[in-house]
Amino acid sequence: MTTHLPTLTTALMLAGGICAQPTLDQATNGLAPIASSYGITSYGTNDMSATYWEGAAGADADYGFWMVVANGGNDRYMVDPATTPTSATFPTATVLVTNGGSDTIAYKVDANGMEIVGLRASVEGTVAFTDPSKELVFPCTFGTTWTDPFVLNFSVAGFPVVRSGTNTGVADGYGTLELPAATLEDVLRVKVRKVQTDVAAIANVYRSYDTYYYYSVDVPYPVMRTSIDTVINGGGTPAVTYTAEWLFGPGTGISEVDPDMVAFTPYPNPSNGRIDLGMGEEELRSIEVFTSAGALVSTSVRMMTSSANSVVDLTGLPAGLYTVKVTSVDGRTGTRRVILE
Numbered sequence: 442m443t444t445h446l447p448t449l450t451t452a453l454m455l456a457g458g459i460c461a462q463p464t465l466d467q468a469t470n471g472l473a474p475i476a477s478s479y480g481i482t483s484y485g486t487n488d489m490s491a492t493y494w495e496g497a498a499g500a501d502a503d504y505g506f507w508m509v510v511a512n513g514g515n516d517r518y519m520v521d522p523a524t525t526p527t528s529a530t531f532p533t534a535t536v537l538v539t540n541g542g543s544d545t546i547a548y549k550v551d552a553n554g555m556e557i558v559g560l561r562a563s564v565e566g567t568v569a570f571t572d573p574s575k576e577l578v579f580p581c582t583f584g585t586t587w588t589d590p591f592v593l594n595f596s597v598a599g600f601p602v603v604r605s606g607t608n609t610g611v612a613d614g615y616g617t618l619e620l621p622a623a624t625l626e627d628v629l630r631v632k633v634r635k636v637q638t639d640v641a642a643i644a645n646v647y648r649s650y651d652t653y654y655y656y657s658v659d660v661p662y663p664v665m666r667t668s669i670d671t672v673i674n675g676g677g678t679p680a681v682t683y684t685a686e687w688l689f690g691p692g693t694g695i696s697e698v699d700p701d702m703v704a705f706t707p708y709p710n711p712s713n714g715r716i717d718l719g720m721g722e723e724e725l726r727s728i729e730v731f732t733s734a735g736a737l738v739s740t741s742v743r744m745m746t747s748s749a750n751s752v753v754d755l756t757g758l759p760a761g762l763y764t765v766k767v768t769s770v771d772g773r774t775g776t777r778r779v780i781l782e
Contacts, residue, residue, distance in 0.1 A: 460501050460616045463629040464582040469658045471550045471579070472536045476735025477764055478516035479662045480778060482621075482690025484509055485682060492683045495653045495667050496630070500583065502616035504630065504655065506665060509621060511690055515540050517662065522547065527567050531559040554578035557591075565595045575608055577631065577654075585612040597641065606637025618655050618665060623689040623710045623780070625664060629656045647673040659761045660780065664688045689778055703767050703775030711780035714756030718767065728753055729766045738763070755781055 486492070496504040520537040522528045531537075534547035539561075547559035547569075555577045559569040575589035586609075593604040610633045618628040631654045639646040648671065655665035665687040672680045689710060706719045718728070730739035730753070738758060755763070758781055766776045 461627045462500070462583050463615055463627050463656070463658050464580050465577070465629060465656055465658065466580045467550060467552050470577075470581075470656055470661050472519055472538060472548055472555060472661050473550065474521040474536050475519045477731060478518045479688060480690070480776075481515055481517055481686050481688065482511045483513040483515070483684065483686045484511055485513065485684040487680070487682050489681070489683075492669075493667065493685065496614070498613040498630075500615060502614045502630070504614075504616065504618045504628065504665075506667075506685070506687070507619040507621055507624075509685055509687075511621070514690065519661075527561060530567055530569055533558050533573075548576075549573065552579055554581075554587075556589075564597060565593070568593065568595045574606075574635075575610075576633065577610070581612050581629070581631065581656075583612055583615050583629065586610065591637075600641050600643055602639050602641040604637055604639045606635060609634045618657075620665060620687050620689055622706060625657050625711060625780070627658065628664065629658075630654070631656065644675040646675070657780070660688070662688065689780075703769050703773050705767065705775055705777060707765060707777050707779045711782045712755070713782055714758070715752055715754050716765070716779060718751040718753060718765070720751040720767070723767075724770045725751075725767050726770050727768045729768075730755060730758075731764045731766065732761070755779075 493506060493509050496502055518539050518541060520539060522531055522534040522537050525537060531547040533549045535550045536548050537545055538548060539545040543561060543563050545561040546557055549556050549558045554575060556573040556575045557570060558573045561567040570591060570593050572590060572592040574591035575587060578585060578587045589608045591606055591608065595602050595604070610631060612629055612631045614630040615628060618625045633652050633654065635650040635652070637648050639648070650668055650670050652666060652668040654663045657664045665685070667685045668683070670682045670684065703723055705723065707716045708719055710716065728741045729737060731737055739755065741753065753765070760781050763779050763781060764776055765779055766774060768774050
């Protein structure tokens with residue numbers, strides 16, 4: 442296992458910096474339908490020597506993922522279930538999280554937390570949980586714990602399958618999170634261990650997920666998620682997969698698959714208001730800024746050449762997650778997400 446040691450600990454000690462203890466609740470971190478998507482950068486491997494250390498539990502920790510290498514990415518959409526053809530399957534769902542394809546999870550989000558009430562996937566099909574799976578409790582702060590059983594019934598090739606398991610969660614640490622393109626303070630780490638067994642006439646499948654979620658207050662989607670997924674099919678040899686997903690990465694979402702889009706890296710991110718877009722030689726004609734709900738809050742129609750200062754000033758806007766959209770002089774566009782503190 443490749444271990445990446447913390448890189449900010451000494452600096453924090455010298456500066457006397459102490460992270461605030463975050464608290465998550467429905468208003469700040471509950472998933473809800475939004476107009477824009479979240480761009481996700483991802484890394485995955487079944488090579489045990491290429492994994493990344495998740496950091497230590499406790500207060501004022503340093504979680505160093507600045508070296509993690511991306512090998513994928515996509516957009517995640519938060520959709521109102523009522524607007525989809527499968528809404529009747531998940532009558533209690535308040536939001537669907539989907540990649541726009543067959544990978545969709547139906548969540549019920551309220552003041553008590555977030556639970557999975559259904560899913561649409563290639564193996565299980567479109568199906569509701571008999572007993573929902575609690576993924577996060579509200580309020581959640583350092584030391585919060587929960588245990589929750591879940592049950593799902595579905596069919597594969599005409600054979601009925603009963604999936605049952607348990608989620609065990611604990612908010613075991615908080616501190617500074619270093620991502621490849623951003624450093625976030627006051628991040629709460631939540632560890633969830635999910636153990637499940639699929640029982641069917643043809644075979645039984647055991648599966649466990651050990652997942653760390655890293656949450657920043659006022660960013661509903663986890664800013665980082667790392668997971669070890671272990672599958673044992675019919676008592677055979679375990680298959681282990683390591684994955685990571687994070688926000689603010691380079692080349693996330695649609696911009697990764699479209700080389701014609703404008704690429705840029707806002708800095709600093711998070712920011713107190715002034716952000717250098719780092720446009721390089723790109724020539725722009727407009728810059729637009731949107732809230733996480735898709736509302737336009739700032740627009741600048743001006744010619745910005747490579748010799749111009751590409752700093753935009755968002756001072757005065759409320760803290761939270763924003764999308765910056767730029768349009769080049771030849772009509773190409775690019776987007777990046779930024780955090781205002």
